[in-house]
Amino acid sequence: MVEQQKYKVVVVGHVDHGKSTLIGRLLYETKQLPEAKLQEIERISQKQFRDVEFAYVLDALKEEQEQNITIDITQVLFKTKNKDYSLIDAPGHKEFIKNMVTGAANAQGAILLVSAPEGIRDQTKRHLTLLQVLGLKQILVVVNKMDLIDYDQEKFIALEREITLLFSKNHLQPAAIIPISARDAINFLSIPQKEMPWYQGRTFYDFLDCWQLTLEKKDLLRFPVQDIYRWNDKRYIVGRIESGTISPGEKIIFYPSLKETIVETVEQWNNLLTFASAGESIGITMKDQIFVERGNIAAKEKQPLAITEELRARIFWLGKEPLSANKQFILVCATQEVEAEIIHIRQRIDPETLNILQENAQEILTNEVADVIIAPKRTMAVDRFEEVPQTGRFVILGKNGISGGGIILEALGLSSRTDTS
Amino acid sequence: MSNLQDLENRSIFIIREAYKRFHNLTILWSFGKDSTVLLWLCRKAFFGRIPIRALHIDTTFKFPEMYVYRDQLIREWNITFVRHVNQDALDRGVNYSTCDPITVCEELKTNGLRQAIEKYKIDGLMLGIRKDEEGSRSKERYFSPRDKEFQWDYKNQPPELWDQFNSVYPPGAHIRIHPLLDWTEQNVWEYIQQEGIPVVPLYFSREGKRYRSLGCMPITKPVTSSAATVSEIVEELKTTKVSERSGRQQDTAQEYAMQKLRARGYM
Numbered sequence A: 001m002v003e004q005q006k007y008k009v010v011v012v013g014h015v016d017h018g019k020s021t022l023i024g025r026l027l028y029e030t031k032q033l034p035e036a037k038l039q040e041i042e043r044i045s046q047k048q049f050r051d052v053e054f055a056y057v058l059d060a061l062k063e064e065q066e067q068n069i070t071i072d073i074t075q076v077l078f079k080t081k082n083k084d085y086s087l088i089d090a091p092g093h094k095e096f097i098k099n100m101v102t103g104a105a106n107a108q109g110a111i112l113l114v115s116a117p118e119g120i121r122d123q124t125k126r127h128l129t130l131l132q133v134l135g136l137k138q139i140l141v142v143v144n145k146m147d148l149i150d151y152d153q154e155k156f157i158a159l160e161r162e163i164t165l166l167f168s169k170n171h172l173q174p175a176a177i178i179p180i181s182a183r184d185a186i187n188f189l190s191i192p193q194k195e196m197p198w199y200q201g202r203t204f205y206d207f208l209d210c211w212q213l214t215l216e217k218k219d220l221l222r223f224p225v226q227d228i229y230r231w232n233d234k235r236y237i238v239g240r241i242e243s244g245t246i247s248p249g250e251k252i253i254f255y256p257s258l259k260e261t262i263v264e265t266v267e268q269w270n271n272l273l274t275f276a277s278a279g280e281s282i283g284i285t286m287k288d289q290i291f292v293e294r295g296n297i298a299a300k301e302k303q304p305l306a307i308t309e310e311l312r313a314r315i316f317w318l319g320k321e322p323l324s325a326n327k328q329f330i331l332v333c334a335t336q337e338v339e340a341e342i343i344h345i346r347q348r349i350d351p352e353t354l355n356i357l358q359e360n361a362q363e364i365l366t367n368e369v370a371d372v373i374i375a376p377k378r379t380m381a382v383d384r385f386e387e388v389p390q391t392g393r394f395v396i397l398g399k400n401g402i403s404g405g406g407i408i409l410e411a412l413g414l415s416s417r418t419d420t421s
Numbered sequence B: 001m002s003n004l005q006d007l008e009n010r011s012i013f014i015i016r017e018a019y020k021r022f023h024n025l026t027i028l029w030s031f032g033k034d035s036t037v038l039l040w041l042c043r044k045a046f047f048g049r050i051p052i053r054a055l056h057i058d059t060t061f062k063f064p065e066m067y068v069y070r071d072q073l074i075r076e077w078n079i080t081f082v083r084h085v086n087q088d089a090l091d092r093g094v095n096y097s098t099c100d101p102i103t104v105c106e107e108l109k110t111n112g113l114r115q116a117i118e119k120y121k122i123d124g125l126m127l128g129i130r131k132d133e134e135g136s137r138s139k140e141r142y143f144s145p146r147d148k149e150f151q152w153d154y155k156n157q158p159p160e161l162w163d164q165f166n167s168v169y170p171p172g173a174h175i176r177i178h179p180l181l182d183w184t185e186q187n188v189w190e191y192i193q194q195e196g197i198p199v200v201p202l203y204f205s206r207e208g209k210r211y212r213s214l215g216c217m218p219i220t221k222p223v224t225s226s227a228a229t230v231s232e233i234v235e236e237l238k239t240t241k242v243s244e245r246s247g248r249q250q251d252t253a254q255e256y257a258m259q260k261l262r263a264r265g266y267m
Helices: A019-029 A035-046 A053-066 A096-104 A122-133 A153-169 A204-210 A414-418 B003-021 B033-045 B064-077 B087-091 B101-119 B135-139 B185-195 B230-239 B257-263
Strands: A006-013 A074-079 A084-089 A109-115 A138-144 A176-179 A227-231 A234-240 A251-255 A259-268 A271-273 A281-286 A297-300 A306-308 A311-317 A328-333 A336-349 A356-361 A369-376 A380-382 A393-398 A401-411 B025-028 B053-057 B081-084 B124-126 B143-146 B174-177
Touching: A006 A019, A006 A096, A006 A122, A019 A074, A019 A084, A019 A109, A019 A138, A019 A204, A084 A096, A096 A122, A109 A122, A122 A153, A122 A311, A122 A369, A138 A153, A153 A176, A176 A204, A227 B003, A234 B003, A281 B003, A306 A401, A311 A393, A328 A380, A336 A380, B003 B033, B003 B124, B003 B174, B003 B185, B025 B033, B033 B064, B033 B185, B053 B101, B081 B101, B087 B101, B101 B257, B185 B230
Parallel strands: A006 A084, A006 A109, A109 A138, A138 A176, B025 B053, B025 B124, B053 B081, B124 B174
Antiparallel strands: A074 A084, A227 A234, A234 A281, A251 A259, A251 A297, A259 A271, A259 A281, A306 A380, A311 A369, A311 A401, A328 A336, A328 A393, A336 A356, A336 A369, A393 A401, B143 B174
16 A cells, blocks of 8 residues: 655644643554553553643653654654644744744644633744744644533633634634543544533544645646756756646746746656656756756746745744844745845734734844845745745745745835835 | 655755755765665666765675675666775774774764765765654754764754755855655665665575664674565564664664764764
8 A cells, every 4th residue: 555645734832731642642542652652651541640641651752752852843643544644743942933943834734722721822822923924824723621611612612712813813714623622532533422512513533534734736837947957968957846737748938037948858767757746856858948047937828927026025033143124145935046135124023922013123033023025136936925835935044044934925016116015 | 646756756856956055965875775775866866877976984894795785786876986994993903892882983984984074075965864763863954064073963953944955054064965864764665665776685584584774794783584575574664663773783882872973973
């Protein structure tokens, strides 16, 4: 049997809202713990340490993986009937944001944990904002510790309302809001008839088994050029298809140069393809030997990228020093690397409260989020993040490497440079 | 796309990024299954050729079968190959009968690698390590910097996101590139099976024992196994509870041995 693709899901939430217990319990209930761990947990359960046991299991698993060195990102593999998951846990210490960004940036979904008695807390807000800035849309909210509010329907509905409001403030919608008790495994595998007869939704497991996490199939071709190889008497334009499909005989246009040609062959080693699609690393040969270089992006007719020298973006800054307006950095979008600067910091945003800290600011501080106008030094080809995420996001390269990133909200025309706010 | 296709495409993407970014990119090849899969992926990335030098840090204590296999693959795959030996340490009498395994590893492998990096002016070093092999390797990034003193500051690594990698490094430092980081031992064998990649015969069971991981002869022990073919190994790994590197003595010679070795530049 062919092993299927793994879905990466990051687990976030305020400290002590039950992340470890949730993951440990999930592995236990679905019988996916190693034999030795299982025995250990059963021994401890008999001693009645009910509250700590599952968190303990996860910590023990981690320790094995990490050999006691500072915990960075942990991945726990987990299977449902129909899906393979890799659950990413980035613990909440002070390096959290950097680790969460690394762990969550490639995730297809997120589980946000909220404790029923405590409700929304600072980190809940902060994590949600980060998920939004990273462009994650599939966010499942799990309301944990329902046992501590006696599975009260009214209290749950009130919390549900607050959560929905918080999401809409971030221009997001929860994939679902599921009440559970991780400690007692309520609403995990079976419907909680006794505890929550009022609950109409799916169980936690059921939801994970059916969660639609694959990005909706965009057919816009985006093929960023990674390199050009001239050998075997051929000139290969190589790269990975980020979106859409490509076939021999099709007309393609390179951005931002707008040079056109027809695809001659689509190749992998010893393999002439009739068709290649998103995620595949390929090489193509072309009918015309037009000038193409790393950074160019091939698209099909009538499916243009925006050609721009100015963009509005939501960015997060992780650098040690503040990022000030008019400071030079390298902006990397797909394989394009362009010198750029921020010409206007429209808003500095507090990632915890989502409050606007300052309008028309001069600099962005470490770990802050901001809405900015960026001016690349030369023309770039981009998409709005909403349109094609892979070519609508970028990282900021400072002198110490990757120091931040962002998503493109809007590509502005040259003429609109003066009236941006 | 299957998981294996996904891993292959991603590794090819990383290999091509590394090839574009470094002037003096080198693959560390130990003739084991992982670094050989890495060479195979290079052939895939570059349409049959391997435009990157392969380097072996030879302790001179490898199994004879590994040297035979090396010569055969160099010929058949047209590999640009260089071998480096820490001759100075050997001359000083460093070997497994005079020193403990950690010292030998540091001298013959870590210091040998250090010499080779200087000699060949290597700025990018591609390795076949995987997260699931051993604890400290699970903390690596795809592009992981090592400073001039060879140190790895794993607590303070820059973030890596959206398949954008850090190739900015101070003078004297080098970047280690890990295209197989997300692969598991199981994936590697499934891929060897799918692609028909030749491996050293020591991996196959003879008289009830086989090698899971290959290192220096004096400190590498076989495990009990009846798996005598690639497909039997794939089957065996589905149920085994024994860890891959259990036959490698340098891992267990001291507490956190690998973590200490690796913080000082070991592979």
